Every structure is written in C-alpha cells, then in structure tokens.
Amino acid sequence: MTYCVGLLVRDGLVMISDTRTNAGIDNIACFRKLHVFEEAGSRVLAIASSGNLSVSQSVLSLLNEGLPNADTGGTETLADAETMFQAAQMVGRAVREVYRRDAASLEQQGSHFEASFLVGGQIKDGRLRLFMVYAAGNFIEATGDTPFLQIGETKYGKPILDRAVTFNTDLYDALKIGLISMDSTMRSNLAVGLPIDLMVLRRDALEIELRHRIEPGDAYFEDLRHRWSEALKTAHLAIPRPRYGQPVS
Amino acid sequence: MTYCVGLLVRDGLVMISDTRTNAGIDNIACFRKLHVFEEAGSRVLAIASSGNLSVSQSVLSLLNEGLPNADTGGTETLADAETMFQAAQMVGRAVREVYRRDAASLEQQGSHFEASFLVGGQIKDGRLRLFMVYAAGNFIEATGDTPFLQIGETKYGKPILDRAVTFNTDLYDALKIGLISMDSTMRSNLAVGLPIDLMVLRRDALEIELRHRIEPGDAYFEDLRHRWSEALKTAHLAIPRPRYGQPVS
Numbered sequence: 001m002t003y004c005v006g007l008l009v010r011d012g013l014v015m016i017s018d019t020r021t022n023a024g025i026d027n028i029a030c031f032r033k034l035h036v037f038e039e040a041g042s043r044v045l046a047i048a049s050s051g052n053l054s055v056s057q058s059v060l061s062l063l064n065e066g067l068p069n070a071d072t073g074g075t076e077t078l079a080d081a082e083t084m085f086q087a088a089q090m091v092g093r094a095v096r097e098v099y100r101r102d103a104a105s106l107e108q109q110g111s112h113f114e115a116s117f118l119v120g121g122q123i124k125d126g127r128l129r130l131f132m133v134y135a136a137g138n139f140i141e142a143t144g145d146t147p148f149l150q151i152g153e154t155k156y157g158k159p160i161l162d163r164a165v166t167f168n169t170d171l172y173d174a175l176k177i178g179l180i181s182m183d184s185t186m187r188s189n190l191a192v193g194l195p196i197d198l199m200v201l202r203r204d205a206l207e208i209e210l211r212h213r214i215e216p217g218d219a220y221f222e223d224l225r226h227r228w229s230e231a232l233k234t235a236h237l238a239i240p241r242p243r244y245g246q247p248v249s
Numbered sequence: 250m251t252y253c254v255g256l257l258v259r260d261g262l263v264m265i266s267d268t269r270t271n272a273g274i275d276n277i278a279c280f281r282k283l284h285v286f287e288e289a290g291s292r293v294l295a296i297a298s299s300g301n302l303s304v305s306q307s308v309l310s311l312l313n314e315g316l317p318n319a320d321t322g323g324t325e326t327l328a329d330a331e332t333m334f335q336a337a338q339m340v341g342r343a344v345r346e347v348y349r350r351d352a353a354s355l356e357q358q359g360s361h362f363e364a365s366f367l368v369g370g371q372i373k374d375g376r377l378r379l380f381m382v383y384a385a386g387n388f389i390e391a392t393g394d395t396p397f398l399q400i401g402e403t404k405y406g407k408p409i410l411d412r413a414v415t416f417n418t419d420l421y422d423a424l425k426i427g428l429i430s431m432d433s434t435m436r437s438n439l440a441v442g443l444p445i446d447l448m449v450l451r452r453d454a455l456e457i458e459l460r461h462r463i464e465p466g467d468a469y470f471e472d473l474r475h476r477w478s479e480a481l482k483t484a485h486l487a488i489p490r491p492r493y494g495q496p497v498s
Contacts (some may be wrong), residue, residue, distance in 0.1 A: 155404030159433045163481050172490040180485055184408045198493075212493040220491055227488045232412050235480030236429060241421040242469055244447075244461040 001191035002033060002152035004048035005161070005178050006118040008130040008142045011171040012202040012209070013120045016178045017048045018186070020193040034197040035060055037078055040207040043123040045078060045087055046199055050152035051115035051135065052106070055098050059115065062094040084129040088119050092137030099135070116151040121201065128203045148178075156188040157181030175200055176224070179214075183225050196221070250440030251282060251401035253297035254410070254427050255367040257379040257391045260420040261451040261458070262369045265427045266297045267435070269442040283446040284309055286327055289456040292372040294327060294336055295448055299401035300364035300384065301355070304347050308364065311343040333378040337368050341386035348384070365400040370450065377452045397427075405437040406430035424449055425473070428463075432474050445470070 004017040017034040031053060037045040047063075049056035066075030067090065081087035095115055103113040113135060120130040130142040132149040142149050144167040150158065157180075164177045175198065185192045200210040214221045253266040266283035280302060286294040296312075298305035315324030316339065330336035344364055352362040362384060369379040379391040381398040391398050393416040399407065406429075413426045424447065434441045449459040463470045 155437070156408055158437050159405055159408070160481065160485070162437055163478055164485055170490070173485075175491050176488060177485055179491070180488075188404070188407050188411055210494045220493065224488055224491075228484065229412055231480075231484030231487060232409065235477065235484055236409070236413055236422075236426055238480065239425060239429075239473055239476045241419070242424050242428065242473075244469065245459040 001189060002050040003150070003154065003157060003182060003185045003189075003192045004033060004050055004118055004152055005148060005150045005157065005181055006048065006120050006130045006132075006142065007148045007161075007165060007169075007174040007178050008120065008128065008167075009147055009165075009169045009171055009174045010167055010203070012200060012205070013046075013122075013128055013130060014171065014175045014178050014198070014200050015046045015048055015118060015120055016175075016182055016196060016198045018182065018192045019195050019197060020191060021053050030195065032197060034199065036199055036208060036211065037121075038208055039079075042206060043121065044201050044206060044208055045081075045084075045119065045121035045123070046201070047091065048118040048151065049115065050117070052111065052113065055095075055102065055113060055115040056117070058098045058102070059091065059094045059117070062097060063090065067094050067097060082123065083126050084119070084121060084123055084131070087121070087123070088129075088131040088133060088139045088141075091117055091119050091131075091133045092139055095133060095135060096137040099137075118149055118151055122204070122206060124206075128201070150181075153185055153189050153192050157185040160184060171200065171202065179221065179224055180228050183221075183228060250438055251299040252399070252403065252406060252431060252434045252438075252441045253282060253299055253367055253401055254397060254399045254406065254430055255297065255369050255379045255381075255391065256397045256410075256414060256418075256423040256427050257369065257377065257416075258396055258414075258418045258420055258423045259416055259452070261449060261454070262295075262371075262377055262379060263420065263424045263427050263447070263449050264295045264297055264367060264369055265424075265431055265445060265447045267431065267441045268444050268446060269440060270302050279444065281446060283448065285448055285457060285460065286370075287457055288328075291455060292370065293450050293455060293457055294330075294333075294368065294370035294372070295450070296340065296369075297367040297400065298364065299366070301360065301362065304344075304351065304362060304364040305366070307347045307351070308340065308343045308366070311346060312339065316343050316346060331372065332375050333368075333370060333372055333380070336370070336372070337378075337380040337382060337388045337390075340366055340368050340380075340382045341388055344382060344384060345386040348386075367398055367400055371453070371455060373455075377450070399430075402434055402438050402441050406434040409433060420449065420451065428470065428473055429477050432470075432477060 445463040
C-alpha cells in the first residue's frame with residue numbers, strides 16, 4: 001500500500017510519500033516513491049507514485065530514458081517538457097504506453113493495472129503547479145479551493161486536510177499537516193509505513209528548499225505523533241457528553 | 250452511501266447510523282438503517298445495515314416475516330433466536346437467502362450484491378454482544394481489544410476510533426466519540442448525511458436506554474461539530490513546525 005499527498009499553497013509546494021510496498025502482508029519492502037528531477041535555477045519536478053510498483057517504475061524509466069512521440073517519430077524525456085502542463089501530459093502518455101505493453105499480460109496473471117501519480121513543480125517562468133495523473137493518463141490539477149491532492153490509501157488522512165489546509169496556509173504548516181495526515185494513515189493502515197520521503201519547493205525558487213527522509217526514531221516525527229495523539233484525546237474530552245433523553249439542567 | 254458504527258464497551262452498547270441512501274448523486278433519499286427489536290426485560294436487538302438497499306430491506310423483511318429453516322422445514326423469525334450468536338447466524342442465513350433469490354438478476358443489470366450488517370444486543374441472561382455480518386453470511390464479533398465495528402464508508406471515521414475508544418471508555422463518551430467519527434465521515438463524504446439514528450443499550454438492562462434521531466439543527470450535534478473542528482485546528486497549531494534542514498537552535 002501507498003500514501004502520497006501533495007499540498008500547493010501560496011508560498012510553495014510540499015510533497016510527502018511513504019516508502020512501503022507490499023504484495024500480500026508477508027512481502028513488504030521499502031522503495032522510493034517520491035522522485036525529484038531538478039535543474040537548479042531552471043526547473044524542479046517531483047513525481048510521487050502509487051499502484052502496481054512495476055507499472056510506476058516503468059513509467060519513471062520511460063520518462064528518464066525516452067518515451068516514443070507519435071507526432072515527431074522520435075522520443076522525448078521529462079527534461080523536454082517546457083511547461084508543467086506538458087510534463088503532466090507526458091506522464092499520462094507514459095502511463096498509456098506501459099498500459100499498452102503490460103496490461104493484457106497483467107490481467108492474464110490476475111493482476112490489475114493500477115497506477116496514479118502526483119506531478120508537481122515549476123519550470124522556468126511558468127507557474128508552480130500540482131497535478132494528479134490517473135491510470136487512464138488523464139489528469140486533474142490542484143486549485144486554490146482544493147490545494148491538496150492525494151493518491152493511494154487516501155481516506156484515513158483526508159479529514160485533517162479537509163479541515164486545516166487552505167491556499168493561505170504557511171508552507172511549513174502545510175508540511176506539518178501533511179505529516180499529521182500521513183500519521184493518521186499509518187495508524188489505521190499498517191501497510192503504509194516509515195520511512196517517509198518529503199520535499200519542500202518554495203514558489204519561484206526553482207531549487208529544492210528541503211529534501212528529507214524520515215526514518216524510524218526521527219525525533220520531530222515521533223514528537224508530532226505523540227502530540228497529535230494526545231491532542232486528539234484532549235480534544236474529545238473537552239466536548240461535553242451527549243444529554244439526549246435527559247432533562248435539560 | 251452509508252456509515253454505521255457500533256461500540257461495545259464495559260457499560261453497554263452504542264449503535265449509530267446515518268440515513269442517506271443514494272443511487273447516483275442525483276437520487277438521494279432518507280431511509281432508516283438502524284432497526285431495533287425490543288421486548289423490554291427479555292431481549293433487545295439492534296441491526297444496522299449497509300449496501301444495496303433492496304438487499305438490506307429484504308433481509309430485514311425475512312427476519313420479521315419468517316426465514317425458511319432447512320433443518321425444521323418451517324420458518325423462523327429473529328424473535329426465535331435464543332442467543333445473540335443464533336441471531337447473528339440467522340441474519341447470515343437471511344443474507345444468503347436474498348443472495349440466492351436476487352444476486353443473479355442483480356448482476357444481469359450490472360448491479361452488485363452488496364450488504365453488511367451490525368447486529369448488537371442482549372437476550373435474556375446471555376452476554377451483550379456485537380457482530381458484523383458480511384455479504385457471504387459469515388460474521389465476526391467485537392472484542393475487548395477492538396471494541397468497535399464499522400460498516401459502509403468506514404475509513405474517514407476510523408482514526409478517532411483507533412485512538413480514543415477502549416473497552417473501558419464511558420458509555421456516553423463512546424456515544425460522543427461515535428458521533429465525532431460520524432462527523433468526520435460526513436465532512437469528507439457528502440453521500441453520508443443527516444439525519445443520524447442512534448441508540449444506547451446499557452449492559453444487562455434488557456431495555457433501550459436511549460433512542461434518538463439527530464435532525465439538521467440539533468443543538469448538541471452542531472456544538473460537537475463546531476468544537477471538534479476548532480479543536481483539530483488548535484491541536485495542529487500547538488505542534489511546532491518541522492525544522493528539518495535547519496540548524497538546531
């Protein structure tokens with residue numbers, strides 16, 4: 001299982017991903033799912049992936065090595081995308097190419113073609129943008145109204161995002177809330193787990209501001225988990241018990 | 250969509266259910282999904298249902314009108330169950346009977362046979378118990394380690410249950426936490442909505458202690474939603490921002 005979240009706020013972009021991959025609960029391994037393509041001063045792209053690991057790794061290999069372009073007859077890599085929109089389109093075409101190659105064989109073996117991607121970043125003087133690309137190669141974009149996108153095991157971690165994140169949220173508050181969302185997911189689904197990869201890209205910086213892997217024992221994350229757990233307990237204790245059916249005192 | 254949760258704590262049982270049913274987002278209606286069978290002093294059973302409405306209503310009708318019993322050649326109703334285990338088995342047999350009658354026709358029309366049930370209560374001098382019955386008619390039981398069961402849209406409301414509910418939780422705290430869980434679900438999935446039906450059964454009372462429908466405008470529930478929302482915001486503000494990549498001060 002996987003959980004990845006991207007948050008696009010006024011000051012920048014945060015992307016967070018767990019690293020756990022499993023084929024059944026007795027076959028659990030750690031793979032990087034957050035990939036950063038950076039040419040400092042010119043472009044920063046980050047791609048987080050969810051779904052069948054062979055599919056998402058093939059998509060990333062195609063984006064690196066060259067994807068057939070039917071229009072030009074040549075191949076193109078992610079480095080050729082001149083805008084974030086073109087980058088999202090290219091990820092979509094790579095997914096369709098892997099589908100064309102692998103989907104029928106996967107189905108024959110009872111495996112389902114599953115893949116989704118978060119594609120965030122900024123290219124030259126274009127806008128900082130964040131997209132979610134589906135298995136069909138189509139995609140949607142985060143907006144000021146909904147400044148976050150999630151892939152994988154998304155539901156456990158959504159309530160805190162729904163309540164706490166707006167476009168005006170501080171960049172490092174967005175990182176913090178993203179980590180709380182990740183914590184909620186890990187608490188309720190053991191197939192999502194540490195380490196966690198994260199990156200922070202400030203708007204118009206064209207250079208990664210922070211890249212970090214949270215390993216087991218990370219002091220900040222352990223403190224966050226503890227404080228959040230205590231805060232939730234305190235929060236519900238501060239709410240009066242229901243008095244339905246009892247006389248109003 | 251549906252969300253129902255049952256909480257079995259030391260002092261009793263709480264069951265909570267929304268009432269929204271939809272077939273596509275333009276066909277939304279309100280149906281009771283929490284059904285209580287009570288013979289005060291002798292037995293109280295509560296059944297909450299999720300899934301295809303025609304399936305769950307047929308199951309309840311069979312339990313009321315009489316289910317064929319292959320062993321005796323006669324029919325039996327829920328009133329014939331002499332223990333909670335027998336009641337859970339009977340719900341399972343009713344699901345299988347509806348499957349036998351309807352599943353093939355449902356599939357022909359592209360509809361899937363979906364149904365799950367929470368079955369809670371106490372019969373005479375038996376224990377207060379809570380079961381979850383699956384579409385296959387098999388079932389599991391809440392235990393001291395995991396004193397709650399959920400059906401329907403379960404994930405949004407699970408983190409608070411995972412953190413806050415134990416077997417020793419006060420009965421009306423359990424009701425309160427169940428309502429917070431319902432609120433989280435309603436906030437993240439618009440297809441789960443008011444009114445909410447709830448009931449509280451105190452252990453060994455053999456008589457419903459509280460039955461209530463929360464309608465829009467319910468003062469307690471609106472206050473709970475507001476307080477919980479504010480508490481979540483305050484909770485994350487009280488956690489320091491991450492300082493990864495910055496010198497330790």
